Amino acid sequence: MDGACSRTHGKGNPPFGQLGRRAFLLGGKAFRWLNGGVRMEVFTPESLPPPQSGRFRYGVIGSPIAHSLSPAMQLAGFQAAGLDAEYFRIEIPKDDLAKAIPRLLEAGFQGWNCTLPHKTEMFRIVTQKDPSAIEAQSVNTVRVEGRQLHGFSTDAGGWEAAIQETWAVPLNNLQILILGCGGVGQSIARRLARSGCGSLILMNRDPRRAELLNLELKPIVDGRFPLSFLPWTDANLETTLKKTDLIVQATSLGLRETDPLPIPAHFLNAKLKVYDTIYRKGFTPLVRASRERGCSAEDGLAMLLQQGILSWEIWTGKTAPKAAMRQALWQAAEREK
Ligand SMILES: NC(=O)c1ccc[n+]([C@@H]2O[C@H](COP(=O)([O-])OP(=O)(O)OC[C@H]3O[C@@H](n4cnc5c(N)ncnc54)[C@H](OP(=O)(O)O)[C@@H]3O)[C@@H](O)[C@H]2O)c1
Numbered sequence: 001m002d003g004a005c006s007r008t009h010g011k012g013n014p015p016f017g018q019l020g021r022r023a024f025l026l027g028g029k030a031f032r033w034l035n036g037g038v039r040m041e042v043f044t045p046e047s048l049p050p051p052q053s054g055r056f057r058y059g060v061i062g063s064p065i066a067h068s069l070s071p072a073m074q075l076a077g078f079q080a081a082g083l084d085a086e087y088f089r090i091e092i093p094k095d096d097l098a099k100a101i102p103r104l105l106e107a108g109f110q111g112w113n114c115t116l117p118h119k120t121e122m123f124r125i126v127t128q129k130d131p132s133a134i135e136a137q138s139v140n141t142v143r144v145e146g147r148q149l150h151g152f153s154t155d156a157g158g159w160e161a162a163i164q165e166t167w168a169v170p171l172n173n174l175q176i177l178i179l180g181c182g183g184v185g186q187s188i189a190r191r192l193a194r195s196g197c198g199s200l201i202l203m204n205r206d207p208r209r210a211e212l213l214n215l216e217l218k219p220i221v222d223g224r225f226p227l228s229f230l231p232w233t234d235a236n237l238e239t240t241l242k243k244t245d246l247i248v249q250a251t252s253l254g255l256r257e258t259d260p261l262p263i264p265a266h267f268l269n270a271k272l273k274v275y276d277t278i279y280r281k282g283f284t285p286l287v288r289a290s291r292e293r294g295c296s297a298e299d300g301l302a303m304l305l306q307q308g309i310l311s312w313e314i315w316t317g318k319t320a321p322k323a324a325m326r327q328a329l330w331q332a333a334e335r336e337k
Pocket of ligand 1: 155180183253255300303
């Protein structure tokens with residue numbers, strides 16, 4: 001779990017004590033009534049319905065947002081905990097974030113998740129920054145405290161928890177390649193720079209981005225383990241993969257079924273662990289190709305679950321009902337276990 005996030009539990013004013021008790025007193029039948037707030041459609045800040053007294057309000061903002069599986073997972077968590085809360089998908093175009101925030105506050109939100117393209121801009125806007133947000137230099141979770149916005153990042157904590165859930169292996173022993181130094185790749189690399197790993201190599205389509213990240217992280221790593229960047233070429237990939245334990249695929253390649261594989265399949269050897277931060281129904285082409293080559297490979301659904309669990313706990317101050325959230329997310333992704 002994300003240490004930075006767990007440190008914040010109990011701070012602020014977790015709002016559910018009274019309602020949780022009410023839900024409990026109303027009994028099982030009340031859960032359906034309390035959670036009439038299932039909102040699977042897409043809203044804009046202008047089209048949101050008026051807030052209802054006593055019902056807490058959360059959501060996910062981004063563009064595009066229609067594909068988001070977060071409502072199913074978060075609502076299942078609220079329902080399992082007996083909390084009266086709703087969760088909306090809200091489409092906010094790239095340049096409209098600053099003007100959308102007052103509308104969200106007027107609409108009674110206690111917090112929201114924040115996805116592409118807003119995570120960096122939200123980091124600039126929030127009034128308080130959790131250490132997890134400062135480390136990631138981005139915000140994917142906001143908790144409203146009065147008129148103040150408290151920003152967190154659960155991306156790296158969610159990724160760490162997903163890796164542990166998948167392989168239960170100490171990162172300190174792993175030679176790691178991060179492919180893709182955009183927002184998610186940077187968050188994971190910044191976490192590893194602090195927490196440590198066996199070695200870390202950074203590659204990105206635009207090599208300057210990997211070089212800049214390498215420069216930023218060098219003083220943090222301070223010689224504790226080998227850190228480097230390499231231009232993303234087939235030759236470099238082939239050599240690097242021979243001494244890699246874990247590949248973290250953090251580009252957007254694989255979002256579409258027709259995307260090329262980020263790594264030629266014949267470079268994948270059976271001793272590799274492959275974690276693709278993307279998830280797709282039926283798994284990503286990289287996960288499928290890796291498994292065909294005998295690798296242990298997982299996609300980003302577990303990361304989505306774990307970062308959502310951390311957000312839920314930041315908002316409520318409670319321990320998340322993880323099994324219910326997992327089941328709802330797996331169902332929404334049509335991936336029953
Ligand atoms: N599982 C989860 O919970 C979770 C959470 C967040 C994000 N994600 C996934 O992570 C992915 C990356 O998100 P992000 O926030 O890091 O996005 P981002 O900041 O926009 O970065 C995109 C990255 O993809 C690379 N890229 C884009 N098109 C490429 C191509 N055709 N060939 C090679 N590289 C390409 C970019 O390289 P350049 O720098 O060269 O443009 C950059 O490294 C998203 O697709 C998202 O689905 C998953």
